[in-house]
Amino acid sequence: MAADGAGVVRGAAGCLCVLCGLPAAGKSSLAAGMLAAAARRGWRAAAVEYDRLIPDQAFRAMAVEDGVKLEDMHSQWKLHRQAVLQCLEQFLRNPVEVMADQPSSSRINSEAWERCIQGVLHPEGSNDDPAPLLFLLDDNFYYPSMRYEVCQLARKCSLGFCQVYLQCDLESCISRNQSRSTPVPSEVILEMVKRLEPPNPQKNSWEKHSISLNTTENLSECDIQSVMDLISSALRNPLSPVEDNSEQKEADRLKCANSVIHQADQACRRLISEAMKTARESRLSSEHMRTVAAQLNETKATFLQNLRTQILEEVPFMQEEDVNVELVVKKAVAIFDEKRKELLLGIINSQK
Template identity: 65%
Template sequence: MAAEEAGVVGRAPVCLCVLCGLPAAGKSTLARELLSTAARRGWRAGLVPYDDLIPEQAFQTRVLEDGAKLQEMHTEWKLHRQAVLRCIEQFLEKPQALAEMQSSCQINIAAWERCIQALLQPEALDRTQAERAPLLFLLDDNFYYPSMRYEVYQLARKVNQSRSEPIPTEVILEMVKRLESPNPQKNSWEAHSISVNTTAKLSECDIQSVMELISSALSNPLSPVEDNTEQTEADRLKCATSVVHQADQACRRLISEAMKTARENQVPPEHMRSLATQLNESKATFLQNLRRQLLQEASFTQEEDIDVERVVKRAVDVFDRERKEILSTITNENK
């Protein structure tokens, strides 16, 4: 994803390269090779390792929890990720204005300084060469949701690691389920994507392929962002309505199943009425929260198709757990 930065960081082209993949998949090794190759080409290149920039507590989302607590942690984690992109944007606007960063409280400033040191003082380049040399950011993170990668794409348009602690196996397995690989056929904004097999030693051909992709992005910068606020809001409302409707239908089926189970367990009529009331109140609250979450946090545009079925399934799983708890409580009271 490239953006031409006229009059901000010289007149040099800028490329934001997303390294997407599972933990320990070889992204950091690939990044080191790309940094070395970029330096030989006379480019300014820097690595942006999210694990170093984002405070450790924000990564507690790796602990699989349920309900409101998980949502709260997810929101905080998302804010930290957005802070990283703001730092990149601020650097492109004012490379020397490190002290003015508004997002300093949400990232590790020392780690950020290390990220941009090579960009501010590139070796073997005089000032004139440095101002015109292509500028490459390698963003090293999992980026397993398309929406994460789309935020980088939006930034590109707007501006026209060795791991100290091993990640638990169950966390990686959960991320395997969530990882949605770049899909240029579905998302046009992921056209500049390439997959690299890192199970074996990286070959010169692998590095060359990635560098050619980056060179192509630098030569074809993205068009500036258009003001399509009204369309975005319309898309957001349409998608939220669809998700909530399908979730409502799924919740109704789950409630019917719960009532059937209660009857089979010979739950008394008065407790059946209590069960129905609790389940319907729970459903109403769940759908209200889901709709608010979709309208406030989700990012839907004409260029990014959301997997509605996948979103509905994840959301309904939350309600299903609460449904089972309510049913279990009522059933146990009558044993």
């Protein structure tokens, strides 16, 4: 696509606003209301809808089979999330070049990306002061580490950063989700509830510009106004490229936690495979085999979530290089192994 008519974002105040919450919590509806409110203020605004930007094959690749595999989905989805942020950063740094050269990555729908940024371009050659620039990032963002990636981008580009957590009861989310043309599997939503960590300004200083909206009922004009006030505050207080020490420590701790959880997850999977082999050799019935698989996977999910919580809240370390990750994983997996053996033995004995 030619660069004619493209614009620039240099010199404009800007803000990255994260919309987070369960599927069908109302993020897209909120984004639509905010885009209308931004237009009335003369702002340039765009909704970065991850569901539209990430190609359909990514969703098909993450189809849930034989139980919920949210960790697999998280690992695959991470690559696509990073591709979205890379495109956004390229646009913020050089919009003319980005418009001339659309993203070639197969992880991004280039047509959807072009539609996304068309509305935020400042007419080239215009003598008017550039209007404030707002990007609404619409995804589940259920882990703080996912949201922190956006915060880092805002800091790198000296933009404002804020978050809106849409709090909606589980029953309403599942009901709304089922009415969609392509609903998220209910099992995934149920698993996400267990892992969702809403913004916590008391714990994470970088989440100080955050609010929570109850979206079980319809959004009100008051809700929209509250979000616009939050964004206005973030625009007036852009992040500095120089990170303070506490924020870097928190980032290091998140990185370390992710490393431990990933390695522990892989080790637990191997132990579950061994347990299933033992179950088959013990000639368990098909019904008992299904019970073993379901209970082991449920035990693993609970174990990993508790391990993550313990690392983030209880373990007194900050930097990954100061921690023997291998030893932490070894001790943690030993605990899971005991639970695995106890569970398997109980089911085998129940069949005798």
